[in-house]
Amino acid sequence: xxxSIMGTNNNTVFLVAANDGxxxxxxxxxxxxxxxxxxxxxxxxxxxxxxxEEEGYYLKMYNLSKTNSAYLLPKIIKV
Numbered sequence: 001x002x003x004s005i006m007g008t009n010n011n012t013v014f015l016v017a018a019n020d021g022x023x024x025x026x027x028x029x030x031x032x033x034x035x036x037x038x039x040x041x042x043x044x045x046x047x048x049x050x051x052x053e054e055e056g057y058y059l060k061m062y063n064l065s066k067t068n069s070a071y072l073l074p075k076i077i078k079v
Contacts, residue, residue, distance in 0.1 A: 002035035005042070005059045015076065017064065020047055 003009040016023070024047075027040040042054050046061045053060055062072055 002030075002033065002039040005039045005057055006035045007056075007058055008035060010058055 001012075001014050004012050004014065018026070024040070024044060027036065027043065030036050039057075039059075042057055042059065043061070046052070046054060046059075050063075052062065060076075062076060064072070
């Protein structure tokens with residue numbers, strides 16, 4: 001997944017729905033390669049800043065607690 005986010009392997013698309021804390025804890029438990037560490041930091045930064053994207057990363061973050069998921073899911077799938 002980190003390789004896809006970093007653009008190393010973008011043949012696979014991931015859709016992940018998770019609690020913020022659990023998401024970050026899971027990234028801490030993964031074997032720490034450069035791509036994993038960079039992806040984890042980017043996810044943390046996006047969550048803290050409330051941003052959806054970071055230039056140069058194949059990642060879009062949506063805070064489902066702040067929007068209507070019935071409206072958002074079809075838009076995410078289209079991307």
